[in-house]
Amino acid sequence: MFALVAKILPLISRYLVVLVFIASFVGAQSDANANCVNGTASISVYGLDEGDEPDNADIKKAKAKSMMAAWTAFAEKMEVPLLRAYMQNKDKVLGELNFYVRENFSYKYDPDSEKIIAKNCITVDMDRLKASLNIKDKPEPIASGEGSVFVTLFVARQAVSEKVFDATRTSSASATAGLQTSAAAKSKSKSAAKEQSMASGGKAISMTKQKSKSKSKTSASVTSTANSESSGSTLRRSNETRYKLISASAANGALSQPLSKAGYEAAEYADVEGECDGPQMAAIAQTFTEEEELTSKQRRGAIKASRRCEAKYFAIGTMTADVARTHQSGMKMVIVRVQGTVYDISRRLPRKVATIPPKQYPGLAPNEDAARTNALTLAGKKAGEVITATMREKGLR
Numbered sequence: 001m002f003a004l005v006a007k008i009l010p011l012i013s014r015y016l017v018v019l020v021f022i023a024s025f026v027g028a029q030s031d032a033n034a035n036c037v038n039g040t041a042s043i044s045v046y047g048l049d050e051g052d053e054p055d056n057a058d059i060k061k062a063k064a065k066s067m068m069a070a071w072t073a074f075a076e077k078m079e080v081p082l083l084r085a086y087m088q089n090k091d092k093v094l095g096e097l098n099f100y101v102r103e104n105f106s107y108k109y110d111p112d113s114e115k116i117i118a119k120n121c122i123t124v125d126m127d128r129l130k131a132s133l134n135i136k137d138k139p140e141p142i143a144s145g146e147g148s149v150f151v152t153l154f155v156a157r158q159a160v161s162e163k164v165f166d167a168t169r170t171s172s173a174s175a176t177a178g179l180q181t182s183a184a185a186k187s188k189s190k191s192a193a194k195e196q197s198m199a200s201g202g203k204a205i206s207m208t209k210q211k212s213k214s215k216s217k218t219s220a221s222v223t224s225t226a227n228s229e230s231s232g233s234t235l236r237r238s239n240e241t242r243y244k245l246i247s248a249s250a251a252n253g254a255l256s257q258p259l260s261k262a263g264y265e266a267a268e269y270a271d272v273e274g275e276c277d278g279p280q281m282a283a284i285a286q287t288f289t290e291e292e293e294l295t296s297k298q299r300r301g302a303i304k305a306s307r308r309c310e311a312k313y314f315a316i317g318t319m320t321a322d323v324a325r326t327h328q329s330g331m332k333m334v335i336v337r338v339q340g341t342v343y344d345i346s347r348r349l350p351r352k353v354a355t356i357p358p359k360q361y362p363g364l365a366p367n368e369d370a371a372r373t374n375a376l377t378l379a380g381k382k383a384g385e386v387i388t389a390t391m392r393e394k395g396l397r
Contacts, residue, residue: 059107063105093129153284258385262391337358353391
């Protein structure tokens with residue numbers, strides 16, 4: 001009995017494996033058919049005798065027409081970005097439709113109506129279609145608590161003075177001189193003197209004798225030249241601007257909001273300073289009152305401290321407010337310029353992964369303080385959106 005069971009069991013196992021394979025194949029086919037898009041079409045066929053079937057040319061026409069019906073149904077359900085790109089490249093896509101579509105075609109001929117009734121269920125390769133139309137899927141949102149820690153260090157400041165330097169001009173000059181003399185020149189000079197004397201009452205005979213004497217002299221010459229040159233250079237210095245620190249709480253809050261909404265765990269550097277022994281925030285802020293960048297020592301220290309606090313990303317930058325002026329509406333207006341850089345600090349060597357290019361944002365309000373706060377809030381929000389968009393586009397979580 002046991003020997004019989006031992007012989008039967010391998011056969012049963014093989015049979016079950018075959019059944020599972022067939023079931024999975026049928027299930028896959030069912031899923032494919034469930035995800036496909038149906039289209040139906042009919043074309044008239046005349047002149048067939050009883051029992052005749054349509055020729056291949058007519059069937060091919062029916063197939064193409066049914067596929068277009070299915071494609072039209074698919075296009076009507078496209079998402080807006082994909083539909084916009086498709087409409088701009090419609091001729092190109094339709095010209096190579098077989099590259100994107102897999103068909104499941106069937107037909108039957110109705111002799112009573114003399115028509116071919118065609119059905120087509122198409123499956124669209126979305127990866128191919130989106131790649132052709134340069135459509136990128138939005139990355140999946142990061143679940144709360146699963147995003148990386150993102151430390152932000154943005155200093156808000158306002159210009160209080162600017163030292164302007166005049167251009168300094170340095171010049172130099174050189175000169176050379178010489179002498180030119182000739183007997184002929186002397187003779188002419190003397191002759192001219194006699195002519196002048198004659199005009200004043202002198203005698204002509206005297207002038208004639210002088211000419212003969214001058215001509216008998218030996219001719220000699222010496223060359224004389226005179227040149228002058230000047231050159232110089234102009235030295236210009238950049239203006240020196242000094243800033244005062246202003247509250248960055250409104251800007252930091254607005255900057256962190258898009259990051260938190262996208263799933264990143266935003267943290268301010270002030271917490272890193274206390275928990276992980278980073279450079280003092282006051283010293284860092286003071287550096288930004290005179291410079292556009294931190295010292296290399298401060299930057300390294302801030303990044304190392306953030307890494308010790310288990311942060312993966314570190315964003316640093318400035319928000320600079322100008323002096324308030326009156327808007328044409330009568331309200332006060334302040335413009336804030338924001339710029340910054342984001343680093344991946346998960347490894348020993350920090351890598352730049354995003355940049356906030358310098359850009360200005362205005363703020364309007366009845367008074368200067370409110371206008372400045374509005375401008376800082378807007379600048380912080382836009383900076384956060386730029387960082388979030390860049391990070392998600394690169395797939396950095």
